[in-house]
Amino acid sequence: MRSTQIRRHAMARQERAVRTRRTILEAAAAVFDERGYTSATIGEILERAGVTKGALYFHFGSKEELALGVFAEQLAISLPPQSSKLQELVDSGLVLALRLRTEPLVRASVGLALDQGALGLDRTPAFGMWIDQTTRTLTEAKAGGELLPHVDPTETAELLVASFSGTQLLSQLRCQRQDLEHRVTVLFHHMLPGVAVPAVLARLDITPDRAGRLLAEGRLLPVEGDVAEVG
């Protein structure tokens, strides 16, 4: 009985820590978004989050670590496995488009990565994490015979990430990202014929409402483990 109680206490404490961490990240994202990274101060983030200085520094050692935590939120979701790795790649793009449209924290993450005025902030990790994940998926797709023989997974991953970034920026300027999921399907429809073997290409589901359907089916889960590691 006693050990169950201890475990229950530990779990409650961990859940609280996850919630606090999330509150701090959301506050940091909002302050970065409104004031820009350079002008934002830890004091403002503390005030917005309504947590103690100790709680903040328990999770994040500096303003830069807060930015890294915000960056990591782009990828902090687990997608349902598919028989085709290229379908998983398409799903990750469409889900990111949906989250950019609906989650302020994910939006701030991308805004921060594109903020040219962010003095002293190394913005390469934001792209690096995302490129690494895409390269892994494409390498698996290649091993499974889904890619045309000349395709270099790293080169294609860098192009996809770069093109997605530019696409979300144009969608933001044009209509506050309301058409982002459609634009991401256009991106995949243009890119994949130069990448996928025809038999795989023909079976991919590249439709703007796919991410919404996965979400409605409850098949998108936050990656709490990964999130906790980053802080």
Place this chain on the structure above:
Amino acid sequence: MRSTQIRRHAMARQERAVRTRRTILEAAAAVFDERGYTSATIGEILERAGVTKGALYFHFGSKEELALGVFAEQLAISLPPQSSKLQELVDSGLVLALRLRTEPLVRASVGLALDQGALGLDRTPAFGMWIDQTTRTLTEAKAGGELLPHVDPTETAELLVASFSGTQLLSQLRCQRQDLEHRVTVLFHHMLPGVAVPAVLARLDITPDRAGRLLAEGRLLPVEGDVAEVG
């Protein structure tokens, strides 16, 4: 004789005006680049350019008009016509990559278009001008039977411009755009199989040194007429 003299005077005056305009744009680009659009003042631009207030306001009515003039520099170059419109599209991308690497004014133009902190600046014209030009080229390519039947020139143009923007941003973060021409060939090699009919695709020259060759052959000319109109 007299009319020849008048004409010569008029031409000298016009050449001087073109040079002054260019000096002002270069100064504006440098100040926007260093201070950001929001903090930059007309006074700083005047000081940097070493021209009178009257000269500046003759060419540009406001800080926003200066920004529009800087934007327009991206496109202010005339490329040699090719038998394939898709080759002209490839050339325009490769030449822009070369100019981004070598011309500070073009670099500032793109920096300004991507500057999320540029308060009160409508950044859509920077993309709009570029998308319009790309759409025109693709519409001509379609009329000439170079495109696959399902291709929508506007949709493809928006995707190409967005993908190019993201690509130059990643290249800038990674290596100050030293590999931009290579990345742009990767972009075209991925996109064009989904766009071009195979017989045209097979004959395109998509090589990183193509823009340098056109430049060495003296086949890239500034479009002074267009530039003068924008101001």
